[in-house]
Amino acid sequence: MITVRPKPLSAYPWFIRLFFWKQKQTYGKVLEPGLLWGRSPWVFATVALLYGALNRRSSPLAPTLRSLVTVRVSQINHCAFCVDINSATLLKRGVSMDKIEALAAWRDSALYHEDERLALEYAEAMTVTGTGVDDALRQRLKSKWNEDTLVELTSLIAFQNLSSKFNSALDAPPQGFCIVPQRTSQATAD
Numbered sequence: 001m002i003t004v005r006p007k008p009l010s011a012y013p014w015f016i017r018l019f020f021w022k023q024k025q026t027y028g029k030v031l032e033p034g035l036l037w038g039r040s041p042w043v044f045a046t047v048a049l050l051y052g053a054l055n056r057r058s059s060p061l062a063p064t065l066r067s068l069v070t071v072r073v074s075q076i077n078h079c080a081f082c083v084d085i086n087s088a089t090l091l092k093r094g095v096s097m098d099k100i101e102a103l104a105a106w107r108d109s110a111l112y113h114e115d116e117r118l119a120l121e122y123a124e125a126m127t128v129t130g131t132g133v134d135d136a137l138r139q140r141l142k143s144k145w146n147e148d149t150l151v152e153l154t155s156l157i158a159f160q161n162l163s164s165k166f167n168s169a170l171d172a173p174p175q176g177f178c179i180v181p182q183r184t185s186q187a188t189a190d
Contacts, residue, residue, distance in 0.1 A: 006035030060149040079164035084174035
């Protein structure tokens with residue numbers, strides 16, 4: 001059950017309605033989490049701008065890598081909305097449904113290449129309570145990516161944790177962008 005109800009569109013400030021217009025142009029509808037974040041207009045605007053900065057075309061991280069990381073963090077945080085929309089983005093970016101379905105158990109799959117495995121390991125270490133990022137992982141990350149790229153990856157993972165935890169806590173529902181069958185796996189456990 002959703003914890004907080006959206007307000008009527010006309011009740012949001014004009015500058016937030018501009019974000020909603022853009023969502024409707026991009027996704028065909030206003031996103032439920034946007035309506036929730038929009039209850040705090042300045043926070044919503046700031047979060048939306050941060051998302052735009054992380055998802056820009058000139059990011060040093062490949063678009064598919066960014067999306068894989070966001071889906072995995074969303075799975076760990078039990079954000080049905082985030083898994084839905086980010087899986088749809090993965091499909092649009094050319095990733096197969098088999099690879100998306102195997103994401104929760106990526107360690108056991110041959111579908112993921114070295115960069116993806118390292119980024120997913122880092123995402124899990126940052127997301128799962130009690131795991132943490134150790135020096136050995138930091139060294140492997142630094143041997144793969146320069147410091148600017150590592151800051152981008154860290155920021156993306158941190159942002160997705162913010163977003164997916166917010167959406168999950170308020171029970172933002174999936175909006176039917178991508179139906180991914182649930183696989184039972186140890187990897188989905190916190």
